[in-house]
Amino acid sequence: MKYVDEFRDPQAARRLVERIRARSTRPIQLMEFCGGHTHAIFKIGLRQLLPPHLQLRSGPGCPVCVTSSADLERAMALARLPDVILTTYGDMVRVPGSRGSLQEARAAGADVRIVYSTLDALEIARKNPARSVVFLGVGFETTAPTTAAALLQAEVEGIANFSVLCLHKLTPPATRAILDAGEVRLDGVLGPGHVTTIIGADAWRFLPEQYGISCVVAGFEPLDILSGVAALVDLHEEGQADVRNAYGRSVSSEGNRVAQEMMGRLFEVSTADWRGFGPIPESGYALREAYAHRDAAHIFPVEVTAVPEPKGCRCGEVLRGVMEPTECGLFRTVCSPRTPVGPCMVSSEGACAAYYRYGAET
Numbered sequence: 001m002k003y004v005d006e007f008r009d010p011q012a013a014r015r016l017v018e019r020i021r022a023r024s025t026r027p028i029q030l031m032e033f034c035g036g037h038t039h040a041i042f043k044i045g046l047r048q049l050l051p052p053h054l055q056l057r058s059g060p061g062c063p064v065c066v067t068s069s070a071d072l073e074r075a076m077a078l079a080r081l082p083d084v085i086l087t088t089y090g091d092m093v094r095v096p097g098s099r100g101s102l103q104e105a106r107a108a109g110a111d112v113r114i115v116y117s118t119l120d121a122l123e124i125a126r127k128n129p130a131r132s133v134v135f136l137g138v139g140f141e142t143t144a145p146t147t148a149a150a151l152l153q154a155e156v157e158g159i160a161n162f163s164v165l166c167l168h169k170l171t172p173p174a175t176r177a178i179l180d181a182g183e184v185r186l187d188g189v190l191g192p193g194h195v196t197t198i199i200g201a202d203a204w205r206f207l208p209e210q211y212g213i214s215c216v217v218a219g220f221e222p223l224d225i226l227s228g229v230a231a232l233v234d235l236h237e238e239g240q241a242d243v244r245n246a247y248g249r250s251v252s253s254e255g256n257r258v259a260q261e262m263m264g265r266l267f268e269v270s271t272a273d274w275r276g277f278g279p280i281p282e283s284g285y286a287l288r289e290a291y292a293h294r295d296a297a298h299i300f301p302v303e304v305t306a307v308p309e310p311k312g313c314r315c316g317e318v319l320r321g322v323m324e325p326t327e328c329g330l331f332r333t334v335c336s337p338r339t340p341v342g343p344c345m346v347s348s349e350g351a352c353a354a355y356y357r358y359g360a361e362t
């Protein structure tokens with residue numbers, strides 16, 4: 001198949017659903033790590049098409065959602081500093097913090113600007129040499145290379161006023177944390193297609209080898225997801241655990257070596273603070289010592305204190321796959337995309353937003 005329409009072919013989708021229903025004979029619980037998968041699954045109504053004993057759980061794959069309250073507070077504190085321009089992708093500005101959101105900080109006078117790429121942030125730095133331009137580096141392995149590229153470009157051009165608050169996170173350690181916690185039983189993982197394009201399918205080998213469960217990497221079109229679920233069902237029915245790649249047009253075993261090399265030059269793996277999990281060892285990227293002059297946390301050492309989660313919000317449990325958004329007492333009554341209480345309702349990749357948008361019932 002070559003064109004996107006072919007990956008949306010209703011006849012082929014029907015055949016895959018029939019195959020899954022015919023093959024799946026015993027209970028199976030799968031997790032889609034990625035928020036993009038969660039939204040795609042709801043959009044195509046996949047849950048309703050699957051047999052009742054085949055359960056899909058949403059995972060923590062929404063970078064905005066897993067940014068901890070303390071890290072959000074740090075970003076807010078940076079935004080309020082005089083002469084700082086804080087640049088960020090759009091969803092982050094609406095996440096409620098203890099003293100409002102970045103959007104509200106902007107209304108109160110902070111210079112917070114939404115960008116569509118790290119290169120936009122770099123351009124703002126070029127045009128404002130007398131100001132400090134901080135890019136809020138939020139995202140998984142998919143977006144971390146673009147942050148690395150902007151930092152290297154700033155080095156090449158000698159753009160001294162550009163820095164990054166580096167909050168990038170790694171997906172395999174969070175999956176491991178879910179399995180180690182034992183709060184939710186999983187028989188397989190639908191692997192995140194975009195992330196795995198960078199890290200390579202082999203990065204998921206630890207799932208069969210150490211946890212005895214399969215991972216099938218999938219893309220985001222209906223046939224991609226159905227093929228991924230079908231492969232996971234096949235492996236489960238055969239009593240096998242393996243890593244398979246159902247997104248061959250984008251993902252290889254070894255991943256994108258150029259991106260990996262670039263990230264390796266800029267970043268070192270470090271402990272990162274995840275909403276809903278707390279600190280997870282070796283789950284984030286920090287700037288290497290040699291790039292401390294580009295590290296906003298180093299340049300502007302603002303004090304932040306631990307901040308409680310919004311009252312009544314269950315984002316942490318939603319992100320760990322322990323509960324569904326509809327089980328949260330605030331879902332739809334108090335919390336909606338217009339009046340979000342937690343980040344999972346704000347982000348375009350958030351599970352609560354998906355459940356709300358596609359009409360899941362409480």
Ligand code: SF4
Nearest residue numbers: 314315328335342352
């Ligand atoms: Fe938090 Fe709202 Fe989701 Fe409840 S519905 S977990 S309050 S984001």
